[in-house]
Amino acid sequence: MDLGTSAVKVSAVTQSGEIIAQEGMDFPLNQPKPGYAEQNPNDWVNATTVAIVKLILNDSLKPEQIRGISYSGQMHGLVLLDEDNKVLRPAMLWNDTRSTKQREEIMAKMGDRFVEITHNQPLEGFTLPKLLWVKENQPEIFAKAKTMLLPKDYLRFRMTGKLAIDYSDATGTVMLDVDKQEWSQEILDAFDIPASLCPPLVRSIDNTGNIDEWYSMYSGLSTDTVTFGGGADNACGAVGAGIDSPSKVLSSIGTSGVILKYEPQKETNYNGVLQYEDHAIPDAYYSMGVTLAAGFSLSWFKKTFAEKEDFTEVVDSAAKSTVGANGLLFAPYIVGERAPYADADVRGSFIGIDGIHKRYDFVRAVLEGIIFSFRDILDIYEKEGAKFDTVVSIGGGAKSPLWQQIQANIFNTKVVSLQNEQGPGLGAAMLAAVGLGWFENMQECTKVFVKFKDVFLPEEDDVVKYQKLHDIYKQIYPSTKQITHELVAYRRENEEQ
Numbered sequence: 479m480d481l482g483t484s485a486v487k488v489s490a491v492t493q494s495g496e497i498i499a500q501e502g503m504d505f506p507l508n509q510p511k512p513g514y515a516e517q518n519p520n521d522w523v524n525a526t527t528v529a530i531v532k533l534i535l536n537d538s539l540k541p542e543q544i545r546g547i548s549y550s551g552q553m554h555g556l557v558l559l560d561e562d563n564k565v566l567r568p569a570m571l572w573n574d575t576r577s578t579k580q581r582e583e584i585m586a587k588m589g590d591r592f593v594e595i596t597h598n599q600p601l602e603g604f605t606l607p608k609l610l611w612v613k614e615n616q617p618e619i620f621a622k623a624k625t626m627l628l629p630k631d632y633l634r635f636r637m638t639g640k641l642a643i644d645y646s647d648a649t650g651t652v653m654l655d656v657d658k659q660e661w662s663q664e665i666l667d668a669f670d671i672p673a674s675l676c677p678p679l680v681r682s683i684d685n686t687g688n689i690d691e692w693y694s695m696y697s698g699l700s701t702d703t704v705t706f707g708g709g710a711d712n713a714c715g716a717v718g719a720g721i722d723s724p725s726k727v728l729s730s731i732g733t734s735g736v737i738l739k740y741e742p743q744k745e746t747n748y749n750g751v752l753q754y755e756d757h758a759i760p761d762a763y764y765s766m767g768v769t770l771a772a773g774f775s776l777s778w779f780k781k782t783f784a785e786k787e788d789f790t791e792v793v794d795s796a797a798k799s800t801v802g803a804n805g806l807l808f809a810p811y812i813v814g815e816r817a818p819y820a821d822a823d824v825r826g827s828f829i830g831i832d833g834i835h836k837r838y839d840f841v842r843a844v845l846e847g848i849i850f851s852f853r854d855i856l857d858i859y860e861k862e863g864a865k866f867d868t869v870v871s872i873g874g875g876a877k878s879p880l881w882q883q884i885q886a887n888i889f890n891t892k893v894v895s896l897q898n899e900q901g902p903g904l905g906a907a908m909l910a911a912v913g914l915g916w917f918e919n920m921q922e923c924t925k926v927f928v929k930f931k932d933v934f935l936p937e938e939d940d941v942v943k944y945q946k947l948h949d950i951y952k953q954i955y956p957s958t959k960q961i962t963h964e965l966v967a968y969r970r971e972n973e974e975q
């Protein structure tokens with residue numbers, strides 16, 4: 479099960495790694511104020527159940543055939559439960575950036591020590607600043623909170639009645655001591671958070687209990703089906719895309735965008751410039767830079783300017799434009815940014831709008847701007863000495879061959895796609911396959927499950943043009959930071975009146 483931000487996607491995968499059926503269901507994202515991003519955890523459960531029922535009824539999957547279930551989940555989102563395990567407030571998601579004050583307080587109190595423990599900066603997107611926001615702004619809810627879960631862990635809880643979190647999602651809370659691999663008592667003490675809020679830690683391949691009677695009745699699943707720990711969606715995406723060495727890089731275009739590198743050693747620390755997380759693969763790690771609005775920028779554009787049209791046709795229209803969209807650039811900071819600029823209040827821009835531009839130039843600029851932002855992350859890795867020979871492209875954005883060719887040209891590296899762009903869902907299934915004992919380890923499972931499809935090679939002339947355009951693109955952030963901050967402040971003042 480891949481619990482994304484736009485939808486849940488449930489895939490049925492055989493012992494030889496064939497995806498034999500896939501069902502999904504969308505759910506809404508609520509943005510009631512600037513910087514807020516929330517979802518109702520019950521929407522995740524209902525949407526997942528509808529997808530499971532469709533698998534059983536439409537795809538004729540027999541419940542007793544389903545041996546194991548594992549989970550890939552949107553990261554960092556805060557779900558708070560009371561003493562009866564009832565949801566206390568809407569989940570605050572990874573792209574909710576209201577907690578700048580709390581982020582600053584964490585740094586003021588713990589500074590470099592925080593980065594030493596967690597290998598991360600306490601950015602607004604992560605769970606701890608959100609928890610502190612609730613503590614400060616909704617003390618009556620914080621007082622009632624008995625358990626904190628991340629999105630996929632809430633889903634698992636509703637299916638099994640058991641509380642657990644895997645290490646890859648636990649690092650994303652920035653409350654885990656990465657060196658000790660346990661909840662950081664030092665951080666919990668510093669911010670007066672009861673340790674009992676933190677659920678038990680499990681490995682991604684660990685058995686987390688069978689489907690319980692209630693969920694079996696509700697969904698039609700069998701109580702013989704076993705669940706497994708699962709992982710953060712980017713960890714699972716990397717597993718499903720076969721990112722098993724530091725020379726391959728993952729490019730994921732979901733709601734967010736991610737450039738991710740496999741890290742064999744725990745000791746690596748990017749001092750919070752890039753995220754550093756426990757992997758879903760036991761005893762491995764990964765680092766990544768996140769563009770907050772990748773697929774989200776494209777979906778916003780489509781919803782706003784081409785609502786009734788077919789998604790693929792709108793994306794394909796970008797082929798009518800040129801490299802550089804006839805001199806139009808787009809910066810995808812439409813909900814703020816995380817990497818390389820950790821700035822919750824910057825906003826996006828189209829730069830260079832000309833009377834000759836057509837809508838397809840804007841579409842092209844959106845596709846290119848998102849990949850320029852990915853290029854910024856690759857630049858950080860290359861400065862650190864990394865050398866990549868292959869980019870594996872996953873996520874909804876990987877449905878577009880044009881977008882993958884643009885990636886090959888902007889990255890000046892070979893891009894390959896998967897037979898099914900559902901990397902995180904496949905990765906989750908691989909965790910269940912290893913958990914069930916079908917394979918000795920993740921490496922053995924990768925050999926059978928991960929299958930590549932198309933290859934996109936860099937085209938020399940376009941590579942040169944994109945290098946020039948990226949140099950221009952890099953000027954957008956420093957040139958627009960102040961202006962866009964003032965516009966966000968203006969909006970806040972006016973919405974508060």
Ligand SMILES: Nc1ncnc2c1ncn2[C@@H]1O[C@H](COP(=O)(O)OP(=O)(O)O)[C@@H](O)[C@H]1O
Binds near residue numbers: 732
């Ligand atoms: N046909 C398409 N071509 C390119 N991109 C697409 C297409 N359809 C959807 N997308 C993009 O895929 C994104 C969703 O990707 P997905 O991996 O499902 O996200 P999530 O896991 O966050 O729910 C959307 O935001 C959209 O921009």
Ligand SMILES: O=C(CO)[C@@H](O)[C@H](O)COP(=O)(O)O
Binds near residue numbers: 552735768
């Ligand atoms: O915040 C992050 C990673 O740190 C995001 O990547 C979320 O994990 C959401 O993923 P998608 O819904 O875009 O797949």
